[in-house]
Amino acid sequence: MAPGTTALLLLVISQCISAALITNLPGxxxxxxxQYSGYYTVGATKNHQLHYWLVFLLTIFGLRYxxxxxxxxxxxxxxxxxxLSALLTEWGPFMVNDDGATLRNNPYSWNTKASVLTLESPAGVGYSFATDNKLKTGDDQLVDGVCMGQKLCYEKTLFAECKICIFSSTRAVSSARS
Structure with missing residues (x-):
């Protein structure tokens, strides 16, 4: 994994812990x-907001970290x-019911094995946005968003000891590793 990708992931997760706890998800x-959801500010001018949803590991013993x-x-x-489409239809803790308005538990959720961070990158994708309307969604912007934390020290962050893996449905991982 690219060092910048690891740094950004640790930085985003550390910020997620202190804010945006989901206490009630309608339906x-x-x-x-x-689980946590919110925005993380990126970019040199701080105009880009990347949306995230962090789902913590579920264990048979209940809550733990x-x-x-x-x-x-x-x-x-x-x-x-x-x-979010994959989060709600494939591997997330909930799946959308046929009524389209409610959710059910997913017995095959990845959070039975690991904590999962869904990051909508670059700005302009999903709920991520840019306040300066300078939206581009190419490989360069994906790499910029994921690697912006390269220079930040994360030795003492909450997830510094974690094994971190990147997954995607297409070539996003290849772009992030660039």
Missing amino acids: APAANFK FPTDPVLLWLTGGPGCSG
């Missing part, structure tokens, strides 16, 4: 794991596609 069953638990970063490819 969803009660969750027995923690160990700094060595694995973390997965999910990037839906293109780049230019929202990661």
Whole structure:
């Protein structure tokens, strides 16, 4: 994994812990794991807001957190596609019911094995946005968004000991590793 990608992931997750706890997700069953959602500011002019949804590891013992638990970063490819579609239809803790308005538990959720961070990158994808209207969704912007934390020190962050893996549905991982 590219050093900048690791740094950004750790930085985003560290910020997620202190804010944006999802306590009630309308239409969803009660969750027995923690999850966070919100925005992370990126870009030299701080005009880009990347949307994230972090789902913590679920264990048979209930809520827990160990700094060595694995973390997965999910990037839906293109780049230019929202990661929430996969989160709600494939591997996330909930799946959309046929009524389109409610959710059910997903017994095959990846958060039975790891904490999962869905990052909608670059700005302009999904709920991510740019306040300066300078939206581009190519490989360069994906790499800029994912690698912006390259120079930040994360030795003492919450997830510094974690094994971090990047997953995607297409070539987003290849772009992020550039």
